[in-house]
Amino acid sequence: MQKLLQKEARVWNEKILLEHWVCCHNQLTPTFQQVPIHWLISSQAERCQQVGTLLMVCVWQRMKDIVKEVLIMAPIMEFKDDYRFLSNFYPSPFVYNDVYFSTNEHFYQAHKAIDRNDFLQIAQAPTPGAAKRMGGTVGCVHQWNVYKEQIMYVGLEHKFHNNPHLKQMLIDTGDRMLMEGNWWGDKYWGICLKTNEGQNRLGHLLMILRGQTGGV
Known part of the structure; x- marks a missing residue:
């Protein structure tokens, strides 16, 4: 009776190992899926070692997938x-109303000027x-704070519309949050990394522009 129980236990263990192998085999990359199931070797100890190795491969592959997913959404x-x-x-570079601007900063700062x-x-x-320094010294248009976001958005539209490679790079950021973290204390356009404060x-x-169908 004892020998019969031992035999049944061995068969049961081998069945579990085989099920683990099949599960692992189905989750592996195509390269590993080419390995046939009959590759299992005779010794139970060797089977345990082989299945353990394959399970580690599965775990490693899944970890890489998780890291990739995290990076995509970070x-x-x-x-x-x-x-x-x-x-x-x-x-x-882009041209707006027959005036050439080499960056959106030039565009934004120039529109502060009355003269x-x-x-x-x-x-x-x-x-x-x-351009930024000059924009801080000229006479500023009336109610600039009311219109400045509209000016910024128009500049962004022209920046990406007139530079298709930049447009594609913006699209390629997917659904990731875009945060202008900075160390110079800009809490309006960005987030000050010294205090983690900012609008x-x-x-x-940029995210609005990216999300609009045909917006860029």
Whole structure:
């Protein structure tokens, strides 16, 4: 009787191992799926070792998939490196009302100016940083704070519409949250990383533009 029970237990264990193998086999990548089930070898100890190895492969593959999913959905925290193109300082030439702008920063800062000459000087500034500094010194249009988001959005539309490669890069960000994290204390257009405070208005406008059908 004892030998019979031992035999049944061994058969049952082998059945469980085989079920684990089939489960593992079905979840593996196509390369591993080509391995036939009869590849199981005779020794039970060797079977355990083989199934354990294959289960580890399954776990590793699933972990890679999870990491990939997390990265796809992770927010873009700063407009730098691969995402520098989201910055207003990124080269993105376009013409608006017969005036050439090399970046959206030039466009935005120029529209602060009341005087036409100031407008053109800012538009022709050698760098976006220079345009920003000049925009802070000129006479500003009435109720600028009321209209500034509209101006920013129009500039973003032209930036991406006139530069198809940037448009595709924006689309490729998928559904990820866009956050202009910064260290210079801009709490309106971005989020100050020193305090984790900010309205992130530039990020929101970019996400609106990205989400509109044919918006860019």
